[in-house]
Amino acid sequence: METNFVHHQSAHCENGVASNLLKHHGINISEPMVFGIGSGLFFFYLPLLKINHAPAISYRPMPGSIFNKAAKRLGIKVKRVRFSDPRSAQEALEANLKKNIPSGLQVGVYHLTYFPNEYRFHFNAHNLVVYGKKEDRFLISDPVMETVTVLSEKELEKVRFAKGALAPKGQMYYPIHIPSQIDFTTAIKKAIKDTCNNMLAPMPIIGVGGMRFLAGHIRKWPAKKGVKVANHYLAQMVRMQEEIGTGGGGFRFIYAAFLQEAAVILQNNKLNELSAEMTQIGDLWRDFAVNAARVYKNRSNKTDVYNSLADELLHLADLETAFFKKLKKAI
């Protein structure tokens, strides 16, 4: 059995799955549009929670939140099911495929056989679509891959029932109701307001406040934790930023692309200007990654390199504060 699903590559897995599933149901929605309407731009810093032996820094909201928010704002109903038993999880998936419903799955990365070995670590919030089954092999559309691939029953079970933080528990999701008329204008306005409020939240751990909090800690890392640990923290930060879900610069560019599309739909030229500004901020995030890479590559132990990185991050926080204030006013 095979559904007539079309694979499109995307920069980020959750946007990609959402956009591909909605396209299958006849809604022409791009990846940046899903990202923007789902309020995908986010930041939080939880120094006490350790991931890969480094403090948790995230550039994205909780897994599932982008698709859920986007669907809600567009009036689309998405069904999500979790399973305790792998057998019933597989049966439910096969039943969907028989009914010509390609289904999104939350999976763990560690056992994904088609990923390069170096990229396989215990990260459980990856997303992909299963669009068919041929001779005991599930047909997989992983949005970060250029082309489609396959997984055996055993392999799929393993990734669906990966364990640890954010365990997917076989989670499967698919749209069940699509309204005949979709009101993009209201959805976009709501989403932009939400993103501005999140990024400007008066809380020290999320949004621009989180960036400032983190900048303060970066200054203290070398003295408090030693150079080796400080370098490891920095490397993890850059991985979270540019690799794991393309957080920092990558996400800014997707958001800028969203603002460009939104400018046309809302007929608001101001959003075009702001899109260009976001692109510049994205470029600065990339510069930050380059400079941070220089620090941990050379194993530099001078505190002033950490100070200059912290200053750079503070500058980014200032720019984004100004940006989101302007964006809030623009709509």
Next chain:
Amino acid sequence: MKKEDVPQDKSNLCALNIKELCYATDENGNYTTALSSGWEPKTIALENSILEINERIEQARKDVQNDLVSPIVYFMEVHKMDWITLAGYVGMWTWRVKRHGKPKVFRKLNDKILAKYAEAFEITIQELKNYHGN
């Protein structure tokens, strides 16, 4: 980022011919997508993490050899796991799994419990029991 600036550095993706999708602007400032083969700062960050993991594995190997920790700790590091992840895979409380990391406690474990660890590490009970860090 301009389309022509999308990095095409060598990375771990090259060997498998995988490319990432990026959003970038064209000559008129309009957004479009482009494929990237990799970016040096990311590659260095990843290499740094791999180095870190290898150091942890080597340390665990020595600790097993000196009878400071049980083989569970070594295989946990090999599989890039932490206590919480391992506890999830074997279906036990974290504190219990941590206890099994002590050589003294590990030696008293029965095959039923060892089988859970062996399955999580994709090895046999014998391989788990007979690992001495050599």
